[in-house]
Amino acid sequence: MLELQDVWVFIGAYGILRGVTLAVPTGAAVGLVGRNGAGKTTTLRSIMGLLPVRSGQVRLDGRDVVRLRPYERARLGIGYMPEDRRLIGPLTVEENILLPAWAMGLPDATKRLRWVYDLMPDVRAMADRRATWLSGGQQKMVALARALMAGRRWLLLDEPFEGLAPEMAARLATVLARVREAGLTILVAESDPRGIAALVDRVVTIERGEIVPDGSALSTGPGE
Amino acid sequence: MLDTLVVIGTDGLIYAAWLFLIALGLSLIYGVLRVLNIAHGSFYALGAYAAASLIGLYGQRDFWPYGVYLMIPLAALAVGVVVGPLVERGILRWMYPREPVYQLLATYALFLILEDLTKLIWGVDPIYAYAPYTLLGDVSIGDITYPWYSLLLIGTAVVVGILVSVFIRRTRTGRVIVAMIEDPEMSTALGINVPRMSVLAFSMGTVLAGLGGAMTAPMIAVMPGMGAEVIVLAFAVIVLGGLGSLEGAAVGALLIGFLRAATVHLFPVLELFVIYLVMALVLILRPRGLWGRAEVRRL
Numbered sequence: 300m301l302e303l304q305d306v307w308v309f310i311g312a313y314g315i316l317r318g319v320t321l322a323v324p325t326g327a328a329v330g331l332v333g334r335n336g337a338g339k340t341t342t343l344r345s346i347m348g349l350l351p352v353r354s355g356q357v358r359l360d361g362r363d364v365v366r367l368r369p370y371e372r373a374r375l376g377i378g379y380m381p382e383d384r385r386l387i388g389p390l391t392v393e394e395n396i397l398l399p400a401w402a403m404g405l406p407d408a409t410k411r412l413r414w415v416y417d418l419m420p421d422v423r424a425m426a427d428r429r430a431t432w433l434s435g436g437q438q439k440m441v442a443l444a445r446a447l448m449a450g451r452r453w454l455l456l457d458e459p460f461e462g463l464a465p466e467m468a469a470r471l472a473t474v475l476a477r478v479r480e481a482g483l484t485i486l487v488a489e490s491d492p493r494g495i496a497a498l499v500d501r502v503v504t505i506e507r508g509e510i511v512p513d514g515s516a517l518s519t520g521p522g523e
Numbered sequence: 524m525l526d527t528l529v530v531i532g533t534d535g536l537i538y539a540a541w542l543f544l545i546a547l548g549l550s551l552i553y554g555v556l557r558v559l560n561i562a563h564g565s566f567y568a569l570g571a572y573a574a575a576s577l578i579g580l581y582g583q584r585d586f587w588p589y590g591v592y593l594m595i596p597l598a599a600l601a602v603g604v605v606v607g608p609l610v611e612r613g614i615l616r617w618m619y620p621r622e623p624v625y626q627l628l629a630t631y632a633l634f635l636i637l638e639d640l641t642k643l644i645w646g647v648d649p650i651y652a653y654a655p656y657t658l659l660g661d662v663s664i665g666d667i668t669y670p671w672y673s674l675l676l677i678g679t680a681v682v683v684g685i686l687v688s689v690f691i692r693r694t695r696t697g698r699v700i701v702a703m704i705e706d707p708e709m710s711t712a713l714g715i716n717v718p719r720m721s722v723l724a725f726s727m728g729t730v731l732a733g734l735g736g737a738m739t740a741p742m743i744a745v746m747p748g749m750g751a752e753v754i755v756l757a758f759a760v761i762v763l764g765g766l767g768s769l770e771g772a773a774v775g776a777l778l779i780g781f782l783r784a785a786t787v788h789l790f791p792v793l794e795l796f797v798i799y800l801v802m803a804l805v806l807i808l809r810p811r812g813l814w815g816r817a818e819v820r821r822l
Binding site: 347348349368369370373374379381385387388389390394398399401402403445449 | 695696698699701702705706708709710711712713714715716717
């Protein structure tokens, strides 16, 4: 279970998140939708520890992780795919994917890498290419592959479909559907709810840093 | 004319090798930690003092004479292992969230403290440790005689450059360091233990500064103030080459080495003027340095 309980985040004097409360049951996928600047990215970055939470709790399986540093949270099994990909340009695709495994000293890195490649054969085909030389869509796929390497339990995806050509978006949707079968708990932020409707169990709407109380329930899934 | 060119070339290479050893550590520290470390000059001086002491102690015993060369890396390691973690954990980590001006002030304060500390430990009189310099004898290049030790300095710089390059490009820890250089925030989100890696990178930079000093000790009189003159030149090297770049440190060191050698032989009064003139021109025409890359603007 991934939970945010009355989370407040400020940048300067301005409240970016204002009492956000949100729960993603284990094995479920929840979509966090809202316009640009609504607080989607801030929510994901706060869960990851990249922005300080002024008050409230971020709980992973009941454990409040607010005081943990980002790398300590990552080591609990969170995979984070940022909106702007943030691949390490001088490293190859495979090195980018393996970075979390190297950083955490994961003993089953090779097995996990094979699983990621089986999910995303396109990524395997460009394993030796430098991340700098990939197209935006390819970078999205590699960023997801890297998040899957780190994210053994939770996956935070920030605008995964933004800017993708329809063909690439369809491929990414297929991969995410298969990832769901692996039992990961997923929180995916998107501006357009239509893009993720088929992938998530529930959609939560955020506006001006607050969760809209009557977020629409699109369907029910295993975590409901 | 040919003789002059050979001399300029050889002198330039020797000077570049010396500069590279010192600037490489400074560049590594800036690349990973984004700290312009003025105390790097003190680490260089500490390496020289430690080497001079160890060489002196070794010389008092009836050991195999060539074993004295082991004192040089030993001194560098001692400085890196003791001073590096102490400074990084004790001072610098508190400075990372602050403005660069605070980091500069903190490392400058540390520089002054370490200068006084070396006076307290070793006194103000020069210390001589010539044994490694004289032991190897001389070699003739054209009509000029050079000490073999100067060529050893070039060899050491090449070997160190290759080792650091292999470490960065071929080892997992090296690739993790590259990730930290490229994107520190994303690195921590990927599970990289940034504090531990920061200590490692800073200590490596300190070892390199110490090695620069230790290699220099047999060629000079080790005395207070030696760290001050080197830090300005080391900054010039990494600014010319590109902050945080291994190749940039090599390019910057070679450029300054050959420039200095040429002016010393052809227009001696312009020795320092030419170095800083070129640095100013590079900063105007290519502010990120000859080998530096433009910062990627994230949208």
